[in-house]
Amino acid sequence: MPSSAAIRLQIETTLANRVPAALTVKIKHAPELFATGIAEVDAVLDGGIPRGCITEVAGAASTGKTSFGLSAIAVITQSGAACAWVDVSDTLSPESAAAAGVELKRLLWLRTSAERKQTITNKPWPRLEQALKATDLLLQAGGFGAIVLDMSDVLPEHTMRIPLATWYRFRLAAEQARTALIFLSQAPCAHSCAALALRCEPASIRPFSINGETALFEHQQYTLIRERNRNESSVFLQKKPPLRAAWHAETLWSRVR
């Protein structure tokens, strides 16, 4: 009667060509983290966003998703790595990116367009299709520190219809390419594929300042909620209640003042 260890070895040897170490528990290493450049958020995220994983940032308009994304990309490009911004709605402001400290030469900007299709429709499918294909190509090419898939202006009912298989494929590709894949969307869509799920909410409203006769829009307060982090060492920690971080962003002209 062979021992269980011998049977296990036999199975693993037989399957070695198809599934390496089929019955051995894969030791999961804590992923490398990229700081986001926002101290309050980094404190909640235990250092930053994970590399080789999907980070999903969801929230309505004017809740700081883009500012958060640009801040993270700025830190990564400043570290010398190349990044990509897949812009589904072609809304990225190069001025905002430069002001956030993004090294523009290290940022590949992909602007999808509905005009590439022969029939122009109001539906976001052509743009989403292009963006998903482009993200796939970038992940296959490898070498990018982070890739942002910006779907902030796509309605949740459209993003929800993207097949789950796409997100699984992206998760595996991001892991192999050691790329931090960041999704910006109005509602969570990557489900369990996202290692880190964040929700953006508007915080207490700061009124436009009135220093003189004319009111001036100077800053905005945001709240970022960490909903899930699959990279926590313990399963119990992964299910701990959401953590909140309050942070604020300033307009470019208030920096000058």
Place this chain on the structure above:
Amino acid sequence: MARRNAMVAGAVMYAVLHPPNFYAQAAAHPRPELRKRPFALLDGEPPSEFVIAANKAARALGVEAGMTRLQAESFPEVTALSRTPADEASAHTILHNVVCLFSPRIEHIEISPGTYALDIEGMNRLYGDATHLAARLRQHTMAAGFLANVAVAENFHAAVCLALGRAGVSIAASGCEREALRDLPVRVLPLEPEHEETLHSWGVRTCGELAAILETDLIARIGQAGKKLHALARGAWPHLMFPIEPSFEDGLIERMELDHPVEVLEPLLFLLSRMTDALLERVKEKALAIASLRVVLHLDGSKQHERIVRPALPLQDKPTLLKLLQLDLETHPPSAAILHLELHAQSAAPYRAQHGLFLPQAPEPGRLEVTLAQLKKLLGDERVGSVELKDDHRPNAFRMVPFAPPPPARSEKQSLSVPMALRVSRPPQAVGVVLTDNRPTRVFWDGQRYAVREIAGPWRVSGQWWSETNWCREEWDVRLTTETSERVCRIAFDPRSRCWYMQGTYD
């Protein structure tokens, strides 16, 4: 017999072809009517033109090099011509073609225009001995319309001096160069002006007289240049020949004529693969890589379709080059069936990089190139790349540039606060606005009705007022609310079209 034996044995022999008064001959070559008439060739910017060459008839009348145009025109019989570089280039081509018939190893002698030195080692089987070869070379040159002196010697410089100093065909026997050069004037040597003056003051007129001076004495008086002059006068100065070689770059072409017109790209790729392979082999022999590939497709209806694929870094990788070609041709397909194709390559030193274990991650150049080509095919040429801010007052003015990330290196971090990002509406969307006291109070956008809760503005911006592309607008920052949501936006009023636009959303 000794000469013949030398050629047979493979001793180095040089033949030098020198067309005397080259500029005048080059000017007269396309104008045969000038040959019998006196003419002077003028060079320089008007009005300070001067004579650089004159034919024999003009020189007999008294025209000399260095004369001004006015002096030259004072001779009524002499025709004044301006120097034309095209004539000289065509003369050079003719002479080059002639000498190419006699030897594959040719060197152009820079200091004397139109003069070529040929390595005639082993040419006896084709042209007989040196005398025959020299005579035939001169004959061919004359048939091409040029008078030329030809000299043959074992020493390169001795052959040059003989060709420059002696008319017709001159042969210097092996080991007898000194005797051959003895009666030639010293001006045939490459003399510096001060040395020419010194030798003239010493009364040294011929190479023989210069060679008779003791080498050490000459060096003691005119320095190290004396050693070279002495050796040249003796016909003993060594020379390393640098033959003219056909340009490697010009040869990097592959052509193919198709039996039947081809409309589909796929079969074409098999041919392009073979052609790229052939070009790569040639390039690799010189330890180079392909920097760019130019495909010229000759189409049905005598049209031509040309595409250039230029990877960011020189590549030696055939699959990558082929993939780039394929993606480019698929993005920009030819408009008709293909009859004939050409593939031109440009070579460059291959890319080599020293990678480091601790450097940040960067895309692999060859792979990135293919990915960028695939993305361009998917999204369009102008929608893929890096962004570069323009030096312009217009907000968010930018241009797209090809993505070429610099080598990985850390840069200093900024310690500024997080700026608020604006999501720009491209193109700006028209919105409906209700004004109260000239200030927006309600906004209708995208089927939604928003109340303006807070407002800041107007910020008046304008630019390009001096041109037709002038623009101006009044911008407002507004906090818009509905029952369920809130957003901060930038709206703008264009006074020329009297319309309100959504510029973007702060996020």
